[in-house]
Structures are given as C-alpha cells and as structure tokens.
Amino acid sequence: xxxxxxxxxxxxxxxxxxxxxxxxxxxxxxxxxxxxxxxxxxxxxxxxxxxxxxxxxxxxxxxxxxxxxxxxxxxxxxxxxxxxxxxxxxxxxxxxxxxxxxxxxxxxxxxxxxxxxxxxxxxxxxxxxxxxxxxxxxxxxxxxxxxxxxxxxxxxxxxxxxxxxxxxxxxxxxxxxxxxxxxxxxxxxxxxxxxxxxxxxxxxxxxxxxxxxxxxxxxxxxxxxxxxxxxxxxxx
Numbered sequence: 001x002x003x004x005x006x007x008x009x010x011x012x013x014x015x016x017x018x019x020x021x022x023x024x025x026x027x028x029x030x031x032x033x034x035x036x037x038x039x040x041x042x043x044x045x046x047x048x049x050x051x052x053x054x055x056x057x058x059x060x061x062x063x064x065x066x067x068x069x070x071x072x073x074x075x076x077x078x079x080x081x082x083x084x085x086x087x088x089x090x091x092x093x094x095x096x097x098x099x100x101x102x103x104x105x106x107x108x109x110x111x112x113x114x115x116x117x118x119x120x121x122x123x124x125x126x127x128x129x130x131x132x133x134x135x136x137x138x139x140x141x142x143x144x145x146x147x148x149x150x151x152x153x154x155x156x157x158x159x160x161x162x163x164x165x166x167x168x169x170x171x172x173x174x175x176x177x178x179x180x181x182x183x184x185x186x187x188x189x190x191x192x193x194x195x196x197x198x199x200x201x202x203x204x205x206x207x208x209x210x211x212x213x214x215x216x217x218x219x220x221x222x223x224x225x226x227x228x229x230x231x232x233x234x235x236x
Contacts, residue, residue, distance in 0.1 A: 001047060002053075003053065003056040003057060003060070006043075006047065006053075006057065006065070006068070007060065007062065007065060009043060010033045010035050010043075010062070010064050010065065010068070011033060013035045013036075013039045013043070014033045014034040014035055015034050015035070015036070016034060017034070018034040018035060018036050019032050019033065019034025020034070021034075022034060022063055022064075022094075025092060025093070025094050026092060026093075027063045027092055027094070030061070031061045031062055031063050032062075032063055032064070033062055033063070033064045033065075034064070035064045037067070040064065040067055040068050040071060041071060043068060044068060044071030044072055047068075047072055048072075049072060049073070049074040050072055050074075051072075051073055051074055051077065051078075053072060054069040054070075054072040054073045055069070057069040057072065058086065058089075063092070063094075063095065066095055067095065067098055070098055070099055070102050070103045071102065073103055075103055075106040075107050078103070078107050080109070080112070080113075083104055083107060083110075083113065084113075086099060087099065087104075087113075087117070087124070087125055087128050088122065088125060090124040090125075090128070091124070092124070093124070093127060093165045093168075093169075095124075096124040096127050096128050096131065096165075097131055099128070100128050100131040100132055100135060101131070101135055104128070104132065105132065105135045105136070105139060110132065110136075111132070111136060111147075113128075113129065113132065114129050114132050114133060114136070114151075114154075115129075115150075115154070116129070117129030117132070118130060118133075118154045118158050119158055123163050123165055123166060124165070126158070126161070126163075126166050126169075127165050127166050127168075127169040128169075129154075129169075130154075130155075130166070130169035130170050130172065130173040131169050131172065131173070133151045133154070133173040133176070133177075134169075134172045134173045134175075134176035134177075135176075136151075137151070137173075137176045137177055137179075137180055138176060138225075141224065148177060148180070148184060148187075151173065151177060152174075152177060152187060152188070152191050155170055155173060155174050155177075155191060155195075155206075156191060156194065156195070158170070159195060159200075159202065159203045159206045160198075160200045160202050160203050161202055162202050167202060167205060167206055167209075170206050171206055171209045171210045174188055174191065174192065174206065174210040174214075175188070175210050175213050175214060178210070178213075178214040178217065178226070179217060179225045179226045179227070180225060180226070181225070181226065182219070182226070185214060185217055185226060188210065188214050189211065189214050189215060191207075192206075192207040192208075192210045192211040192214060193207065193211070194207070195207030195210075196208055196211070213228060216228055216229045216230060217229065
C-alpha cells in the first residue's frame, strides 16, 4: 500500500465516536479521521515496517496517519536526529505521549534526550522530556539512584511552567517516581511538599496534584511497583 491507499483505508476504519473523542483532545476536525488504536495496530501489522512510508504518513495533516506512522517506524534504525525532527513537529499532547511511549522509549539511548528536552521552550518537547522520565522509571527496573535523583531535580528546577500540558506531564513523572517503591515514594512526597511551599503557583499546582496520589499508595502482592490504595488490588 502507498500513502494515499493507507489514508483511504483509515477512512474505511473510521468511526464517528472516535472522531468526536479526537476532536475533544483539541485536534482540528479537518485533521481527524477517527480510528481506534486497536485498528491502527492491526493495520500497522498488515503494512509492516517502513520508515519511508512512515515519513509520508507523518507529513500528512491527519492525526491518525501520524499515530500509524509511529507504529510503522522501525526503531532499530531510528537516528537521534530523526527522533528530534519528529518531536519538534508534534502538535498535540496525545501525539506527544503516543510517540514517546510507542517509539522513542524503544530507541537505544533515548534517556539522553531527557536532560535537553525538560528545559525546552517548546511545549510538546518539554512535555516529552517528562513523559520519558515517567516511562523510563516504569520500564527500567535497574534505573540507578543517581538517575532518579537527577529526575527529581529536573522536576524541582523546571516545574515553574504555566502551560497545562507541561504541568500535567511533570505531575505524571513525579507520581511515577513515587510509585517505584516506598524509598522513592518518600522522596517524591518530600519534593511535592517543597513545591507546595514554593512561592510559584505553578509549582504549587504540580505538588498538590502529585500528592493526591503519592500519599495513597500501597504495596500489592505480585506487583513490583506501588499502586493506588483506591484500586481493586490496593483494597485487598
């Protein structure tokens, strides 16, 4: 299939229900087709890996075509330059998360992006830096204490940001640090209180929103990470 044939296939898979959801996320209706992630994955398996075709899909105006491109890119041959060129063209929080969690996290050495991206002036580049922090902690059980402390310092230093999509990603990163174990839960809670006591209202917001979950985490049998006390497993 070529790019145009894939777009036609996406329209055949479209659903008004999914399109409404996409538009609610702030994606212009003219750029929305309305295809579920499940159907995108199935289509990606049918197409196979092709970075050239993925580039064509990414460069269309369609949100779902960009999501599909993420599945089609072969992470084994992705360069740092290519990853940066993609993240700098992201135009929504949904695409930012999708790109980070389904492609960038698989690229060897992706951690090297974090220290640069968390200080970016571009909304979705900075968001990506903090999304990657959370994802790194979830997927790497051997992450070093030095790295964890660095991540906490990034949260303290760069959380004075008024942009909601950045603040929410910082909260996500802080909560994932606190879910690693009780040792880091305590550290994340201390950072939350430090932010709450800050004179900066955006840091206060981050601290308060992270603390809501951090102070309600418990250990659960068979789980390596802490979970919410309010969850089904947390109540057992």
